[in-house]
Amino acid sequence: AAGVIQSPRHLIKEKRETATLKCYPIPRHDTVYWYQQGPGQDPQFLISFYEKMQSDKGSIPDRFSAQQFSDYHSELNMSSLELGDSALYFCASSPEMRDQETQYFGPGTRLLVL
Amino acid sequence: GENVEQHPSTLSVQEGDSAVIKCTYSDSASNYFPWYKQELGKRPQLIIDIRSNVGEKKDQRIAVTLNKTAKHFSLHITETQPEDSAVYFCAASTSGTYKYIFGTGTRLKVLA
Numbered sequence: 001a002a003g004v005i006q007s008p009r010h011l012i013k014e015k016r017e018t019a020t021l022k023c024y025p026i027p028r029h030d031t032v033y034w035y036q037q038g039p040g041q042d043p044q045f046l047i048s049f050y051e052k053m054q055s056d057k058g059s060i061p062d063r064f065s066a067q068q069f070s071d072y073h074s075e076l077n078m079s080s081l082e083l084g085d086s087a088l089y090f091c092a093s094s095p096e097m098r099d100q101e102t103q104y105f106g107p108g109t110r111l112l113v114l
Numbered sequence: 115g116e117n118v119e120q121h122p123s124t125l126s127v128q129e130g131d132s133a134v135i136k137c138t139y140s141d142s143a144s145n146y147f148p149w150y151k152q153e154l155g156k157r158p159q160l161i162i163d164i165r166s167n168v169g170e171k172k173d174q175r176i177a178v179t180l181n182k183t184a185k186h187f188s189l190h191i192t193e194t195q196p197e198d199s200a201v202y203f204c205a206a207s208t209s210g211t212y213k214y215i216f217g218t219g220t221r222l223k224v225l226a
Binding site for chain 2: 044102105
């Protein structure tokens with residue numbers, strides 16, 4: 001079965017650079033979520049989109065922005081990168097959240113900021 | 115704000131024994147509670163979930179119980195095997211929101 005696809009899988013950036021992470025949800029899933037997971041930490045919710053509209057917002061820094069496109073893929077744009085942004089970034093997708101649907105996680109993008 | 119507490123943070127059991135992980139949530143409106151297993155550097159994978167209209171759910175060696183009054187839910191793994199070793203996260207979600215609040219995780223080690 002098709003799963004959530006994330007690219008790139010690994011990314012190394014310098015401080016103050018920008019990064020773009022991409023997420024392709026499972027076919028027929030219209031809701032996308034982004035999470036940030038630091039070493040030894042639980043996943044922290046950043047932002048979610050349903051039908052290309054922002055649906056919820058968590059602890060996402062103002063330096064980050066995200067959007068969902070007409071084909072339902074999503075991109076997380078990160079600017080002015082800081083050392084503390086080094087983490088695993090997971091994207092998850094689910095069918096429309098009518099009454100709480102399971103979120104299926106992608107393999108993650110490991111970002112290292114030097 | 116919304117919060118999910120998870121205990122214990124680490125748990126070591128002998129192969130074949132049972133393991134129990136407990137979570138407490140703060141938002142009384144939470145109504146969906148998934149459990150994820152995460153191996154090192156890998157994605158979280160759903161192992162079982164429960165909705166607020168159910169008190170218990172079982173899937174082979176894994177079961178989850180929910181006490182809405184006390185706002186806590188627990189994961190039970192019986193006949194543990196070495197391949198059960200991983201980090202387990204509980205999460206809570208509320209209708210009308212599009213996010214999970216995760217617990218802090220439990221590192222389970224099953225000793226052969």
